[in-house]
Amino acid sequence: MLMTSPLFCCITAETSCPVQQAEKALEGGATMIQLRRKLASGSELYTWTEKIQKLCRRHDAVCIVNDRVDIALAAKADGVHLGQEDLPLEAARKLLGNQRIIGVTVSTVTEAKRAERQGCSYAGLGHIFPTVSKKKSSEPVGLKRIREISAFLTVPILAIGGIGTDNVCEVISAGADGIAVISAVSEAADPVKAAAELLKTMQTCSRNP
Amino acid sequence: METQKDRQHRFSLPRLHMVSNSPEHRYPANELPGLVREITSRIPAVIQLREKHLAAKSIYDLAMAVRGSIADSRSLLIINERFDITLSAGADGTHFPGNSCPLEKARNVARDPVMGKSVHSLQDALTAESEGADYLVAGPVYETPLKRQYGPPLGPELLETICSNVSVPVYAIGGITPKNARQCLEQGAHGIAALSIFRSEANLCDTLESFNRVLKQCS
Numbered sequence: 001m002l003m004t005s006p007l008f009c010c011i012t013a014e015t016s017c018p019v020q021q022a023e024k025a026l027e028g029g030a031t032m033i034q035l036r037r038k039l040a041s042g043s044e045l046y047t048w049t050e051k052i053q054k055l056c057r058r059h060d061a062v063c064i065v066n067d068r069v070d071i072a073l074a075a076k077a078d079g080v081h082l083g084q085e086d087l088p089l090e091a092a093r094k095l096l097g098n099q100r101i102i103g104v105t106v107s108t109v110t111e112a113k114r115a116e117r118q119g120c121s122y123a124g125l126g127h128i129f130p131t132v133s134k135k136k137s138s139e140p141v142g143l144k145r146i147r148e149i150s151a152f153l154t155v156p157i158l159a160i161g162g163i164g165t166d167n168v169c170e171v172i173s174a175g176a177d178g179i180a181v182i183s184a185v186s187e188a189a190d191p192v193k194a195a196a197e198l199l200k201t202m203q204t205c206s207r208n209p
Numbered sequence: 210m211e212t213q214k215d216r217q218h219r220f221s222l223p224r225l226h227m228v229s230n231s232p233e234h235r236y237p238a239n240e241l242p243g244l245v246r247e248i249t250s251r252i253p254a255v256i257q258l259r260e261k262h263l264a265a266k267s268i269y270d271l272a273m274a275v276r277g278s279i280a281d282s283r284s285l286l287i288i289n290e291r292f293d294i295t296l297s298a299g300a301d302g303t304h305f306p307g308n309s310c311p312l313e314k315a316r317n318v319a320r321d322p323v324m325g326k327s328v329h330s331l332q333d334a335l336t337a338e339s340e341g342a343d344y345l346v347a348g349p350v351y352e353t354p355l356k357r358q359y360g361p362p363l364g365p366e367l368l369e370t371i372c373s374n375v376s377v378p379v380y381a382i383g384g385i386t387p388k389n390a391r392q393c394l395e396q397g398a399h400g401i402a403a404l405s406i407f408r409s410e411a412n413l414c415d416t417l418e419s420f421n422r423v424l425k426q427c428s
Binding site: 041046067075 | 290314
């Protein structure tokens with residue numbers, strides 16, 4: 001299963017059932033679901049991944065698991081998303097083979113270059129703007145970093161961090177190939193509508209105007 | 210496909226099983242390779258790397274370091290839960306806690322390594338064996354503050370019931386000391402597993418010697 005354009009990834013929030021969150025995000029047009037639940041047991045993660053993977057198939061979307069390569073392998077997910085503290089990319093690539101998706105969080109040019117060299121499928125670049133979803137000790141990297149990295153990176157860039165309908169076109173025109181959001185969809189009053197509006201706005205943005 | 214029996218022939222499981230860490234008795238991860246060298250130079254052991262507070266990359270790095278510090282070829286390095294790290298780091302197996310990803314699903318993608326499972330009842334044990342576990346860790350056998358979340362202790366009687374109803378090796382865990390280890394082995398346990406007892410370095414030598422004596426007497 002390949003990533004489809006536009007890249008619109010909804011990441012599950014820590015609150016409420018991740019399967020329901022995925023269902024709504026997909027209904028709104030998400031093309032990628034990332035299951036991210038730092039405190040869940042392996043048993044829960046396995047069950048959720050299987051269910052979300054099925055939902056994704058029905059919507060021509062892909063399902064990836066945050067950090068847990070073991071769960072992605074066991075539940076046959078489309079891939080994983082790895083942070084800089086997770087299993088090294090090269091090790092994950094060996095286990096998952098060349099077909100499956102491996103996204104890697106990057107925030108600097110050096111990290112982006114290394115991730116591409118080691119075979120990532122996309123670079124999750126962030127956080128672009130200040131964000132409430134993840135506690136961050138570092139400063140936002142800003143639109144400038146998207147421009148710097150999109151100038152040389154051949155794999156898609158997924159911008160993350162504080163992105164909504166008001167600023168999605170800024171990140172796309174700076175060179176991002178798509179976006180990843182957490183609270184903008186999962187914590188919206190109407191997640192289906194929030195996802196649909198984000199997607200619609202993103203599709204009207206022009207790249208590199 | 211290789212069965213539990215085939216794997217048992219390929220891996221002979223040491224009878225001492227050391228679980229590396231616990232939130233209650235935490236020690237710096239960088240002390241672990243030294244500790245493992247100390248233990249495995251005296252007695253073959255299963256070293257279970259259980260560092261739930263560490264990120265995957267740190268566990269992977271630690272697994273590589275510990276693998277290099279295992280002093281004899283009869284000892285095994287087992288990673289808690291993360292069979293991706295087992296495969297990547299070239300460890301010998303994976304230990305699945307009670308609430309883990311289903312062992313049989315992991316087996317589909319990781320055929321070779323040893324897989325063990327924590328069990329807290331006879332039903333757990335039968336299920337784990339049928340899912341393809343190569344060994345079980347049953348407990349808590351005795352009262353221990355670290356394991357209260359798993360309910361009242363099994364006691365030696367239930368340990369005996371579990372051991373006599375499964376054909377895979379069973380390690381007794383929970384409040385195990387050199388003194389009560391003999392009772393566990395007499396109930397049919399293949400070996401004993403423990404966490405904090407391996408911490409007090411002053412007595413480590415004595416502790417291992419005592420276990421060694423009991424294990425030799427009950428073989």
